[in-house]
Amino acid sequence: MFIDSGAFSAFQKGELVSWEKVFFTYECVLARTDFPGALSIVAPDIIGDQSATLDLWAVHAERVRTWIMAGARVIIPLQCGELSAGVMLAHAKRTFQTDQFCAGIPSNLAAMSAEDCATLHHHDFHLLGRVVINAELGDKLRALLANNPDAIYTADANWLRSRIRQISLAAKDLRQAPPDTPFESSRTRAVRAVLRQDAYHQKQGGPSGARHSEMIYGT
Numbered sequence: 227m228f229i230d231s232g233a234f235s236a237f238q239k240g241e242l243v244s245w246e247k248v249f250f251t252y253e254c255v256l257a258r259t260d261f262p263g264a265l266s267i268v269a270p271d272i273i274g275d276q277s278a279t280l281d282l283w284a285v286h287a288e289r290v291r292t293w294i295m296a297g298a299r300v301i302i303p304l305q306c307g308e309l310s311a312g313v314m315l316a317h318a319k320r321t322f323q324t325d326q327f328c329a330g331i332p333s334n335l336a337a338m339s340a341e342d343c344a345t346l347h348h349h350d351f352h353l354l355g356r357v358v359i360n361a362e363l364g365d366k367l368r369a370l371l372a373n374n375p376d377a378i379y380t381a382d383a384n385w386l387r388s389r390i391r392q393i394s395l396a397a398k399d400l401r402q403a404p405p406d407t408p409f410e411s412s413r414t415r416a417v418r419a420v421l422r423q424d425a426y427h428q429k430q431g432g433p434s435g436a437r438h439s440e441m442i443y444g445t
Contacts, residue, residue: 227255227259227264227265228266228267228382229251229252229255229266229267229268230268230382231243231248231267231268231269231270231271232248233268233271233272233273234273234354234355237273237274243270245270245286248270249286252267252293252298253293256293256296262296262297262298263297263298263299265298265299266298266299266300266301266328266380267293267298267299267300267301268300268330268354269290269300269301269302269303269327269330270282270283270286270290271283271302271303271305271330272305273305274305274306274337275305275307276305276306276308276309276314277307277308279303279305280317283302283317283318283321283322284321287321287322290302290322291322291323294322294324294327295324299327299328299350300327300328301327301328301329301330301352301354302318302322302327302328302329302330303330303332303354304318304329304330304331304332304338305332305337306337306338310342310345311331311338311342311343311345311346312345312346312347315329315346315347315348325349327350328350328351328352328378328380329346329348329350329351329352330354331343331351331352331353331354331366331370332354332355333353333354333355333356333363333381333382334355338366339366340362340365340368340369341369343366343370344372344373346373346374347373347374348374348377349374349376349377349378350377350378351370351374351377351378351380352379352380352381352382353380353381353382354381354382355382367379393416394416396415396416396419397412397415397416400412400415400419
């Protein structure tokens with residue numbers, strides 16, 4: 227399960243996040259789950275403001291650390307600014323006194339460059355926000371993979387949600403065809419088929435020649 231903090235929506239609306247309400251939601255879910263490792267939650271941050279994000283981390287460090295120690299997968303958003311992403315990650319490790327968290331990479335193309343991604347060395351990454359397949363994203367992923375080939379990579383589920391109908395139709399068709407392996411469901415094959423179709427359209431410039439495809443790099 228993935229629970230967002232709502233920081234980006236608040237940023238878009240020009241509103242402030244009620245962190246106590248966000249934390250209350252996190253902690254209610256965490257207290258009621260038998261599988262905390264299956265829960266992903268986003269640590270507090272200020273969109274586009276690295277310095278304010280560092281201050282927010284310091285204020286809530288102990289609370290965030292309790293979520294990590296409880297076994298939740300806590301995503302720490304690495305906002306860009308004067309410090310490199312690698313230095314920001316090092317600050318997070320010192321602040322929360324552990325490296326057992328997920329590094330959150332803003333997927334906005336203007337948010338973090340491939341060069342900045344290349345400064346990161348970690349075991350777990352999550353692309354935050356709307357994930358769009360294009361050359362810039364490819365450069366970012368290659369930079370991350372070069373230094374972190376064995377890391378976990380996931381992304382927000384926007385791509386899946388926006389293609390539920392396509393996936394359902396593809397799964398219906400694929401139920402009649404034998405799978406490549408006996409353990410592969412028709413839905414898994416349907417997601418792969420729609421991914422391939424999107425990648426083809428993106429390579430061709432999209433059906434309209436202008437639209438980009440979205441993609442989830444994990445679950």
